[in-house]
Amino acid sequence: MKKVFILCLTAVLAIAVQAQNEKYVNFMKKNIAALDSAKSPEDLQVSANNFERIANTEKDAWLPNYYAAYAYIMKAYFVKEMKDIDPLCDKADVLLANAESLSQNNSEIATLKAMCLTARMRADGSRGMTMGPKATMILQQALQQQPTGNPRALMQMAQMKFYTPPAFGGGKDAGIELLKKSIAAYDSFKPASELDPTWGKPYAVNLLAQWTAQ
Amino acid sequence: MQTVILTLISIFSTLGLLAQQTTLTGTITDLKKRPIAGVSVSIADSYDGASTDSIGRFAFSTTDTGKHTLLVSMLGYKSWEQPVELRGGSQSFSIQLKESPNELTAVVITAGAFEAGDTKKATVLKPLDIVTTASANADVAAAMKTLPGTQQIGESAELFVRGGEGYETRQFIDGTTVANPFFGQAPNIASRGRFSPFLFKGTVFSTGGYSALYGQALSSALILESIDLPERSEASASFSPLFVGAQYQHLAKDSLHSWGASAGYTNVGLYFKAVKQQPDYFKAPEVLNGDANFRIKTSRTGMLKFYGSYAKNILGLRNPDIDMPVLKNAFELNNSNIYTNISYKERIANRLKLQTGFSYSQNKDNIHQQVQDADNKPVQHTLPDWVAAKNFRLATNSKLMQLRAVVDYKLSGLSAVKAGAEYWYSKDENQYQQFPVAALQDHFTAAFAEADVYISNGLAARAGVRAEHSSLLQKTNVAPRASLAYKLANAAQLSADYGVFYQKPQSHYLMWHPRQNQLRADHYIVTYQKIGFNKVFRAQVFHKEYKQLTKTFPDTSSTGTGYARGAELFWRDKSTFKNFDYWFTYSYLDTKRAYLNYPYEMQPTFAATHTANLIVKRFFTKMKTQLNINYQFAAGRPYYQFKYNNGAQQWDVLDQGKTIAYNNLSFSANYLANMGKAFGVVVLSVTNVLNSKQVFGYNYNADGSNKVAVVPPANRFIFLGLFLSWGTDRTQDAINNNL
Numbered sequence: 001m002k003k004v005f006i007l008c009l010t011a012v013l014a015i016a017v018q019a020q021n022e023k024y025v026n027f028m029k030k031n032i033a034a035l036d037s038a039k040s041p042e043d044l045q046v047s048a049n050n051f052e053r054i055a056n057t058e059k060d061a062w063l064p065n066y067y068a069a070y071a072y073i074m075k076a077y078f079v080k081e082m083k084d085i086d087p088l089c090d091k092a093d094v095l096l097a098n099a100e101s102l103s104q105n106n107s108e109i110a111t112l113k114a115m116c117l118t119a120r121m122r123a124d125g126s127r128g129m130t131m132g133p134k135a136t137m138i139l140q141q142a143l144q145q146q147p148t149g150n151p152r153a154l155m156q157m158a159q160m161k162f163y164t165p166p167a168f169g170g171g172k173d174a175g176i177e178l179l180k181k182s183i184a185a186y187d188s189f190k191p192a193s194e195l196d197p198t199w200g201k202p203y204a205v206n207l208l209a210q211w212t213a214q
Numbered sequence: 215m216q217t218v219i220l221t222l223i224s225i226f227s228t229l230g231l232l233a234q235q236t237t238l239t240g241t242i243t244d245l246k247k248r249p250i251a252g253v254s255v256s257i258a259d260s261y262d263g264a265s266t267d268s269i270g271r272f273a274f275s276t277t278d279t280g281k282h283t284l285l286v287s288m289l290g291y292k293s294w295e296q297p298v299e300l301r302g303g304s305q306s307f308s309i310q311l312k313e314s315p316n317e318l319t320a321v322v323i324t325a326g327a328f329e330a331g332d333t334k335k336a337t338v339l340k341p342l343d344i345v346t347t348a349s350a351n352a353d354v355a356a357a358m359k360t361l362p363g364t365q366q367i368g369e370s371a372e373l374f375v376r377g378g379e380g381y382e383t384r385q386f387i388d389g390t391t392v393a394n395p396f397f398g399q400a401p402n403i404a405s406r407g408r409f410s411p412f413l414f415k416g417t418v419f420s421t422g423g424y425s426a427l428y429g430q431a432l433s434s435a436l437i438l439e440s441i442d443l444p445e446r447s448e449a450s451a452s453f454s455p456l457f458v459g460a461q462y463q464h465l466a467k468d469s470l471h472s473w474g475a476s477a478g479y480t481n482v483g484l485y486f487k488a489v490k491q492q493p494d495y496f497k498a499p500e501v502l503n504g505d506a507n508f509r510i511k512t513s514r515t516g517m518l519k520f521y522g523s524y525a526k527n528i529l530g531l532r533n534p535d536i537d538m539p540v541l542k543n544a545f546e547l548n549n550s551n552i553y554t555n556i557s558y559k560e561r562i563a564n565r566l567k568l569q570t571g572f573s574y575s576q577n578k579d580n581i582h583q584q585v586q587d588a589d590n591k592p593v594q595h596t597l598p599d600w601v602a603a604k605n606f607r608l609a610t611n612s613k614l615m616q617l618r619a620v621v622d623y624k625l626s627g628l629s630a631v632k633a634g635a636e637y638w639y640s641k642d643e644n645q646y647q648q649f650p651v652a653a654l655q656d657h658f659t660a661a662f663a664e665a666d667v668y669i670s671n672g673l674a675a676r677a678g679v680r681a682e683h684s685s686l687l688q689k690t691n692v693a694p695r696a697s698l699a700y701k702l703a704n705a706a707q708l709s710a711d712y713g714v715f716y717q718k719p720q721s722h723y724l725m726w727h728p729r730q731n732q733l734r735a736d737h738y739i740v741t742y743q744k745i746g747f748n749k750v751f752r753a754q755v756f757h758k759e760y761k762q763l764t765k766t767f768p769d770t771s772s773t774g775t776g777y778a779r780g781a782e783l784f785w786r787d788k789s790t791f792k793n794f795d796y797w798f799t800y801s802y803l804d805t806k807r808a809y810l811n812y813p814y815e816m817q818p819t820f821a822a823t824h825t826a827n828l829i830v831k832r833f834f835t836k837m838k839t840q841l842n843i844n845y846q847f848a849a850g851r852p853y854y855q856f857k858y859n860n861g862a863q864q865w866d867v868l869d870q871g872k873t874i875a876y877n878n879l880s881f882s883a884n885y886l887a888n889m890g891k892a893f894g895v896v897v898l899s900v901t902n903v904l905n906s907k908q909v910f911g912y913n914y915n916a917d918g919s920n921k922v923a924v925v926p927p928a929n930r931f932i933f934l935g936l937f938l939s940w941g942t943d944r945t946q947d948a949i950n951n952n953l
Contacts, residue, residue: 027261042252046265049254053263056256082747091289123747130342134445165835169888 024058028067028195035071036199041078047071055098062106063195065099069112070199076119085123089116107146108197111153114138118156136160151189152197154182155204162211172211179208236300239273240307242266242286250288250311258283258295276300290314292627313671314627321701322743323666323676323709327420328361328784344411346831348842349880349901351933353407354417355385355395358436359846360827362754362782362799363421366848366876367820368926369402369910374820375421376758377778377805378433378735381720385436386428387414388519388557390573391638393614397501397527398549398579402910402924403493408503408525408551415441421782422737422756423711426662426678426695427620427632432717432735433758440555442517443472443509446941454935455484457501473508491927496590497530497546516560526550532586536922537601537915541585541593548580565624569634574615581608600916609645612721614638625667628674633663642721654721654728656686664695672701682716686728691716706744713737719764719772731772734761748789750797754782763809767865776807776815796830811856811865819911822848822876840884848876855914855921868918877906892938901931 031054035047051068058064072092076085093116099109117135121127139160142153158178164170186201242253249270256263262276263285279300284307286294291311298305328339343357350356355373358364365374372380385395387409399405411417416439424435444463452459459478466472483498505523512518530546557571585593585604596602620634638658644651664678676697683690695713702708716732724730736759743752756779763774786797803823806815817823829844850872857868882899902908910924 023261042268045252049252049256049263049265052254053256053261057259057261087289137446165838 024054024061025195027054028063032067032195035067038071038074041075044071044075044078048075052095055095060102062099062103062109065095065102066109066112066197069093069095069099069116070197073112073116073119076116077122082123085119089120092116105145107142107150107153110138110142110145111150111156114142114153114156118160132160132164148188149181149185151182151185151204152200154178154185155200155207158182158204159207172214176208176211179204179211183208234279234302235275235277236279236302237273237275237304238284238298238307239271239304240309241270242272242288242309242311243270244291245310245312247310250291253286253288253291253311256285257298257300258285286311321668321672321674321699321707321709323674323697323699327418327424328358329416329418339417343831344417346840346842346882346884347829348844348882348899349846349878351406351882351899351901351931352411352897354409354411354414354438355407355436357411358419360797360799360829360844361419361421362752362784362801362825362827363434364801364825365803365820365822366825366846366878367404367910368876368878368908369404369924371396371399371404371406373434373436375434376756376780377760377776377803377807377818377821378758379818379820382431382433382717382735383436384428384431384434385438387438387521387555387573388440389427389569389571389618389620390555390557390616391430391614392553392573393575393612393640394551394553394577397525398529398547398551400493400529400531400545400547403531403927405499408523408553409438413440413521414438422758423695423697423713423739425676426664426680426693426713427634429636429660429662429680429682429693429715430717432715432733440519440521440557442519443469443511444474448939448941450937450939452478452935452937454933455488456480456482456933456935469511471508471510473506475504475506477504478502489928489930489932492925493531493533493927494542495529495531496544497528499527499529501525501527512558513560516558518556518558520554520556522552522554524550524552532590534922535585535601535604536913536920539920541587541601542590543604544584544586544590546582546584548578550578552576567622567624569620569622571618572616574613576611576613578612579608579610581610582606607645607647610642611644612640612642614640628668629666631663631665634661636660636662644722644725651725654686654724656684656718658682658684658686658718674699682732684718684732686724687718687732688729689731691732691734704744705746706742709741709743711737711739711741723764723766723770727770730764730770731762733763733772735759736761748787750784750786752782752784756780756782758805760807760809763807765809765811767811768863774807774809774812776805776809776818778803778805778821780804793834794830794832796828798829799825799827801825813856813865813867816854816867817852819851819853822851824849838886840886842882842884844880846876846878846880850875851911853911855912855918857918869914869921871912873909873911873923874907876908877904878908879903879906889938892940894939895937897933897935897937899933902929905929 031047031050038044038047048068048071051064051071055064055068069092072088076088079085096109096113114135117131121131139153139157142150158175161170161178162172162175183204186204191198241249243249251266251268251270253266254263255272257276257278260278262274262278264272264274266272282298282300284296284298286309288311290313292314294309294311344354345352347357347360355371358373359366363376367374370380373383374380375383385392396407397405418437420435422434428435444465447465448463450461457478457480459476461476463474464472480501481498486495486498503523503525507521510518527549528547532542532544535541535543553575555573559569562568583604583606585597585601587593616636616638618634618636620632622630622632624630640656642654660680660682662678662680664676666676668674678695680693693714693716697709697711699707699709715735715737718732719730739754739756741752741754758778760776762772763776765771765774780801780803782801784799788795803821805821806817808815825848827844827846831840831842833840852870852872854867855869856865859866878901880901881903882897885896887894908926913922913924
């Protein structure tokens with residue numbers, strides 16, 4: 001009798017845990033899809049809010065923090081008022097620090113950190129001299145952290161190269177070469193889980209078409 | 215079996231109960247009832263929630279029941295929360311969010327100061343501006359001379375601010391004061407600052423009304439904050455006909471600590487051979503210097519930093535004797551300087567930060583002056599007493615040790631309270647000819663407290679007080695400080711500052727009369743500023759009252775008085791002209807003082823009524839070159855000939871006038887390029903391109919028959935240098951290996 005009872009109880013608990021996990025996965029999937037199709041700063045804010053909510057509930061998961069930060073950084077690229085950029089990036093940096101405390105040496109997190117710096121440079125061109133090399137350094141770390149090649153880090157690096165004058169080791173050709181490497185890395189990229197980041201390929205392909213047409 | 219079924223039923227019915235839905239709806243506005251879009255509304259620790267739409271509405275349902283917390287948050291607003299009881303049905307909310315004061319939108323209390331930094335909003339300069347200002351040649355203080363409130367004093371490296379003398383501006387590194395920020399200098403010939411601008415990540419230049427955290431600066435404070443851990447390991451070297459230098463900086467793999475060292479040697483001899491100098495240099499200025507540092511990140515919030523430097527500089531020059539022009543005065547200076555600074559900061563509790571600092575410096579000057587004949591030989595025959603007095607040896611040895619601790623407690627929002635204490639120990643020993651003069655020792659203590667209160671995003675106040683006691687002067691002084699800042703529309707703000715500032719008289723006046731009062735200046739400043747993203751406009755008016763200045767006649771006493779008042783403008787614009795960045799400053803100054811042997815209140819010789827600067831910078835990407843041009847103008851400064859009137863027993867002004875106006879057009883070009891494996895910068899700079907005549911004042915002989923202009927050693931200064939750096943993390947290799 002007792003055994004049956006315990007068995008039933010474990011079954012119910014297992015179902016509950018499973019349900020919670022399924023709820024997390026479904027919620028994440030839904031919101032990742034929404035984030036991928038976000039078209040305005042408003043959409044991105046909604047995404048950020050949704051992911052932050054999950055992050056506040058699932059305190060051991062780095063991905064909700066990661067995606068919330070990604071939404072804020074994208075918003076920082078979208079906004080028109082330069083003065084709005086820094087607060088968004090400050091927020092993203094806090095979320096990235098959370099994510100990093102839950103998942104160390106993570107190439108995807110490092111990539112976002114570099115993206116965040118690049119967004120800040122947009123706010124003030126004179127920051128390029130100090131933040132540019134820092135962003136490059138973080139991207140190098142990102143590439144070291146994922147020896148098979150992180151396509152998002154490569155795409156970031158490609159953009160940095162493209163906009164760096166040839167005299168400083170950049171230029172159009174160097175940028176295109178890296179972007180091609182990034183697209184190749186996208187093709188062979190296998191995310192660690194179904195929720196891990198996969199974004200960026202359509203953008204990279206589009207960018208390559210633009211750059212080669214120039 | 216029945217019980218099992220019953221248990222299962224009860225469990226499932228509980229789950230069923232959970233499925234009961236509560237719908238939450240509402241609107242969110244700001245305090246002015248304007249809707250806010252994108253606000254996050256959620257049940258704490260649950261997935262359930264929503265974001266407001268463009269008219270501030272939200273609606274969502276939750277299956278949670280019982281007592282929960284409703285959380286509302288949005289970037290730029292104070293978070294709002296309220297307990298809710300979820301029991302099905304629907305609930306409606308109308309919520310107003312308060313704007314959260316944040317550094318980016320809030321009014322700035324320290325609007326009176328000029329800040330050079332990367333991150334904060336209130337910055338008008340970037341760290342690189344200090345290096346790329348044409349007239350400055352990478353000297354921090356010289357770069358500050360392009361800001362309003364400063365005088366163009368070509369004969370000194372010091373900063374003369376708003377009618378104040380050079381020593382009235384103090385430099386602070388990580389909170390502690392720097393006793394000798396400049397290399398030893400010959401009379402009326404400017405030297406340079408000891409510290410490279412690359413040591414600092416933040417620079418605050420306050421031309422008055424600054425915080426109670428700083429003291430012993432009557433007019434102005436130049437507050438420097440040293441960098442934390444470097445970005446990466448790096449080796450660098452510099453070459454110029456004037457100097458060579460090498461530096462290495464190592465960042466540990468774990469990025470938790472770093473160390474570095476540098477050494478340099480400067481010899482201006484070669485340059486002086488090529489470019490004729492007015493004085494006859496028998497020893498061209500020569501500097502040997504080295505420094506070392508380490509920085510340790512002691513925890514996530516803790517940082518320990520050490521910096522130490524040693525420098526030795528010598529120079530010797532001859533000028534015609536003013537009284538007997540057939541003779542010459544040969545002046546020789548031997549200076550050595552040690553400076554060390556240790557600072558530690560840590561967050562010791564949630565809202566509580568601690569900052570401590572220790573610094574020690576020792577400065578030794580050996581000065582020898584000799585009257586020489588036409589063949590540069592010591593004069594053998596007997597000289598009149600007043601000429602013979604020009605033969606002297608003076609050795610000074612000054613030590614300063616300082617300890618400081620400040621705690622910073624964060625109140626809500628941006629409001630904070632700071633309090634701290636300092637102890638300074640100083641000892642000055644002089645030897646004149648072969649006679650030691652009694653040593654001057656002071657145990658100086660100070661305590662201070664300051665509160666920053668943000669009443670709202672648009673109104674903030676600061677109140678502070680500083681108490682100081684000097685064992686040497688046997689005096690205690692209390693200095694109140696206060697500021698009020700009010701935000702106007704369109705990123706503009708108005709602020710007012712008041713403060714009482716004390717500074718000990720210079721040590722050579724204390725030698726025989728130690729029981730003087732501290733010099734005192736009362737500052738009143740009103741500032742209007744408007745900071746746009748690429749444009750900054752600032753206008754200031756000020757009034758300064760000087761009291762207790764040192765008088766040397768009829769006795770050494772603290773009875774001097776004076777005032778300074780004026781208006782200043784600053785305008786910087788990075789966006790109107792494409793690729794051009796320029797700033798313009800203008801300062802009007804009306805100042806008089808009765809001090810030293812001035813018989814009445816007179817405009818001091820270091821004060822020009824009008825000063826203006828125009829700085830233009832442009833980076834040519836294709837040429838990889840930044841060009842900088844600046845033009846500095848100052849109206850003529852007064853000069854006086856004083857003569858003691860034996861009959862009336864007073865000092866008379868026998869002659870006076872104003873120098874010609876000061877004009878200085880400077881130019882510099884920085885060419886950046888990868889050179890082999892190094893990143894290189896070539897710097898060419900030329901001051902006074904137009905070769906304008908510059909006169910800083912006049913010296914008189916005893917009877918006034920000989921009047922000699924004080925001029926720079928050479929009208930123009932040309933500098934050419936190459937700076938190379940190698941990042942030892944092999945940046946490019948790392949990328950290539952990874953691809």
